[in-house]
Amino acid sequence: MSAPPPFDTVLVANRGEIAVRVVRTCREMGIRTVVVHSTADRDSAAVRMADEAVQIGPPSPKLSYLYAPAIIEAALATGARAVHPGYGFLSEVPDFAEICARHGLVFIGPRPEVMARVGDKALARKLMADAGLPVLPGPKEPVSGPAELLTEAKRIGLPLIIKASAGGGGRGMGVVRTWEDLLPTFRSVHATARSVFGDPGVYLEQYWERAKHVEVQVLADEHGTVLHLGERDCSVQRRHQKLVEESPAPCLPDGMAGRLGELAVMGARSVGYTGAGTFEFLVDGDQAAFIEVNARLQVEHPVTEMVTGIDLVREQIRVAAGLPLPFSQQDVLPRGVSVECRINAEDPERGFAPCPGELTEFVPPGGAFVRVDTHGYQGWRVSPDYDSLLAKVVVWAPDREQAIARMDRALAEFRIRGPGVHTTRDLLRDILADPVFHLGTHTTSLLDGRSGQAGAALAG
Known part of the structure; x- marks a missing residue:
């Protein structure tokens, strides 16, 4: 007989693909979902999927997704017991977590005081240095x-x-x-x-000019268990924003991946971290340095899920309900390689200018070991009011060469059209074909000084 769900109802205080992602896991867990939305998102995929939807304001995020009173009122009115903030918006705002607690709502994330300490990047750097982590x-x-x-x-x-x-x-x-x-x-x-x-x-x-950007996923519960779920390489970036992520990180020195995992666990323990979080590092040869903590779910979390088989949203919800993690560090056995590409409604040839508009055609790829996290559909209008992330294509394969080939095939299949709508799909395929990326030796400087679309990453 299955255990009862940890919460009867969860309110999702976000939009886009992450709102869809949370709703899906809640449904599998037998949890009723409430999605809040702005007037611009009244026909969104998340609204269509949720058990209940509440309109909380106009398109402006300050008057909707960042307006805590409306979100709290929606939670109380619909009987929600917990709030999942997704990422962005209120996900790393300690005051919002405290407001939730004052109204008897469980914030699905770390405690407010921990969030405040690691959310201040200068303070987090000091705390991690004091805990023994190497810093720049x-x-x-x-x-x-x-x-x-x-x-x-x-x-x-x-x-x-x-x-x-x-x-x-x-x-x-x-x-x-x-x-x-x-x-x-x-x-x-x-x-x-x-x-x-x-x-x-x-x-x-x-500043390390040619370093790899590597992050470690951690999970911690209220019972003293702190685990790491391996590392992700996030080195393919434009203007410090990630385009391609993969797990495990390629071409790290022997023992570096394990060392980073141990450092992340040590850092999480030092601040009493609970829930899902990410410790980010730069790696230059045999040197590693901590740079920041993300006290929330990351956009690129699916690659960790694909190699470990662990649903991070599920574990976030269980930990927030006070339940212990159901596995130990020895049970975390990553397999194969996963790659994620972010498809944004942006024009790389115009400095990644956002390209809002109606999607007249939207056909995601499929096939074995291909996952597409998206809120897009044919007829959906990409709004100029929000982040341009439209979809995340995630693949798994037994090795990196097959994963890259599978990703390229999936991107080639993805059909997205609409008047004035451009995407980063072709740029992503160019990156996958880059010889340095294929070798896995690429660093955060991969797109520096490139011509064509890749060069547009710097021209903007």
Whole structure:
């Protein structure tokens, strides 16, 4: 006899493919779902799939998906016992988690105080350094102004990177390669930090020009169990935003993957982390350095699910209900290779400009070991008000060569058309065909200085 679901009803406080993703797992668990939506999303796939939908505001995220009072009211009115924030929007806002608790709602994520500590990237860097994790050279505290900036920059040396303490999603950072660019970059990042993230704090780190970006998925429960589920390579990026992810990470030095897993578990334990989270590192040869924690589900989480067979959303929900993880570290046995490509409604030839519009044709690929996470369908109108992510194509194969071939076949099959709608599909196929990517030796500089579509990643 199966156990009763951990919650009767879960409210999904998000939109797009992640809302669809959460609804599907809830349905498998026997959990009723409520999806909140803006007026722009009234006909969304998530709304159509949920047991109940509540309109909470106009298209503007500030008046809908970021407006906590409307979300809380919807949860209470529909009898929801828990709130799943997905990623983005309110997923890493400690105040929202606290508001949920005050209204008797379970926030499916880490505790607010933990989220606040690791969400401040400068503080997280200090905490992880204190816990024994290697970090990039740089001050432990945010810089107070131009004078301290210059002092610390001279100590670190060029190149360096300036980051917003509360930044995320590839925003709020700037690389400095010349002393003439130091102060202008500082002012630019400082302004972005204040206006976009509401926190003017910025900090400095040494910049590794040709490193791999590798992250480790962790899961932790309220009973003291902290596990890692292997690593993902996220090195294919444009403007610090990820395009292609894979697991396991290719071409790491012997023992590096295990070392990163141990460091992530150590870091999670040091702050009392619970739920699903990601510890991100840069790897340059035999050196590794912690860069940040993402206290939520990652966009690229499906590649970990494909190689481990573990449903991360399911485990998030169970942990939030106070249940122990049903497996140990020894039970986590990744198999094969998984690759994910993000298809955005953007035009790579115009600096990745968003391309909203109606989808007159939308035919996702299929076949063995091909997964498509999407909220798109024929007739759906891509809104200019939200992130341009339209679909994630995820494949699995016994080895990396077969996984790349399968992904290329799947992307070639994917038919997306609409007036004015362009996507990153062809750029992704170009990346898959790149000889350096095929070798697996690529770093975050893969798209630097390229011509054609790949070059557009930098031209924007």
